[in-house]
Amino acid sequence: MKTALDQEEEHFRLINIEHLGYDAPQSYDIFYKSSLYGTTRYVKFASNRPSHQEKVRRLIESGEIGESFYIREEDLVKYHQQATRTLRKLMTNPQMPLKEKTKKVYDVSKEVMKDFFEHNASEKILKSSDEVIEIMEQCLSVNEGGFHSIAMITNKDYYTYTHSVNVGLYCLAFGVKTKMSAKDTRELGLGGMWHDIGKSKIDANLINKNGKLTDEEFQVMKNHTSLGQDILESMKCYRTHVVDMAGQHHENFEGNGYPNGLVGEEISRFARICKVMDVYDALTTRRSYKKALKPYDAITLMKTKMGGEFDPEILQNFIRYLGPDL
Ligand SMILES: [Fe+2]
Numbered sequence: 001m002k003t004a005l006d007q008e009e010e011h012f013r014l015i016n017i018e019h020l021g022y023d024a025p026q027s028y029d030i031f032y033k034s035s036l037y038g039t040t041r042y043v044k045f046a047s048n049r050p051s052h053q054e055k056v057r058r059l060i061e062s063g064e065i066g067e068s069f070y071i072r073e074e075d076l077v078k079y080h081q082q083a084t085r086t087l088r089k090l091m092t093n094p095q096m097p098l099k100e101k102t103k104k105v106y107d108v109s110k111e112v113m114k115d116f117f118e119h120n121a122s123e124k125i126l127k128s129s130d131e132v133i134e135i136m137e138q139c140l141s142v143n144e145g146g147f148h149s150i151a152m153i154t155n156k157d158y159y160t161y162t163h164s165v166n167v168g169l170y171c172l173a174f175g176v177k178t179k180m181s182a183k184d185t186r187e188l189g190l191g192g193m194w195h196d197i198g199k200s201k202i203d204a205n206l207i208n209k210n211g212k213l214t215d216e217e218f219q220v221m222k223n224h225t226s227l228g229q230d231i232l233e234s235m236k237c238y239r240t241h242v243v244d245m246a247g248q249h250h251e252n253f254e255g256n257g258y259p260n261g262l263v264g265e266e267i268s269r270f271a272r273i274c275k276v277m278d279v280y281d282a283l284t285t286r287r288s289y290k291k292a293l294k295p296y297d298a299i300t301l302m303k304t305k306m307g308g309e310f311d312p313e314i315l316q317n318f319i320r321y322l323g324p325d326l
């Protein structure tokens with residue numbers, strides 16, 4: 001039976017208060033959890049009153065945030081909007097090193113994708129990843145960071161949400177390095193971040209299963225491509241590139257991929273790029289049943305045993321730009 005706290009918890013979401021800029025006041029309530037006489041409750045820490053905002057500002061400025069903070073589920077979109085606004089401002093700080101900026105972008109994107117995948121947040125919060133990608137594209141375009149700066153900060157434990165952010169950022173770096181237009185680069189990054197979005201519609205027990213999938217389970221899992229395509233199509237605001245990346249990233253260059261067994265240039269170029277980044281990230285991250293491969297070993301495997309799966313020109317370019325990490 002659900003306790004009162006369980007029921008409450010369904011409506012509250014953990015936030016990272018550091019992601020809020022104290023110069024942009026929040027328009028929603030912030031809570032903390034309090035345990036008193038064996039009962040745990042969410043207690044209001046700050047509302048949008050000026051004196052409360054001041055309290056939040058002082059807390060963030062102090063850098064000593066020992067407590068966890070929460071907001072109501074319905075305020076998630078506003079929270080993520082505020083976090084991306086703050087991020088945009090941080091990026092203009094010339095004093096902040098690139099590595100720190102990249103890390104901030106990574107953390108904010110990860111939080112958006114985590115809320116989406118693990119807490120069934122509405123598709124509305126995905127708008128924030130759109131903004132994050134734009135910020136990151138600007139950051140990478142003016143800095144010589146590329147794959148190297150991203151590979152240094154990516155999470156090496158595999159979760160759908162970390163994998164999504166990793167692939168998005170690798171795609172983005174690929175677009176910047178190969179001098180694709182800013183519009184294409186952003187769409188490539190966004191499509192990378194959302195390529196597995198269809199997994200949000202698949203049973204969480206299957207997604208989080210420890211160990212390899214059975215043939216039957218694999219058949220169910222394969223649906224994430226078409227499901228992802230449907231989600232993005234229904235959002236109606238992205239060009240076909242983004243939709244194709246979700247629908248075609250498991251197609252193989254030499255055929256026999258899924259869902260449609262497309263071959264070569266029948267597969268969208270955006271999806272062919274996504275395929276390389278997707279496999280590279282999957283190989284270089286840890287899962288309960290497998291170790292993470294070193295970048296060099298992952299590339300060797302991709303070139304030899306898996307060669308036919310990738311567009312050779314894209315794989316070659318990726319290896320060239322990966323340079324310092326190998
Ligand atoms: Fe996938």
Ligand SMILES: [Fe+2]
Pocket residue numbers: 163195196278
């Ligand atoms: Fe993937």
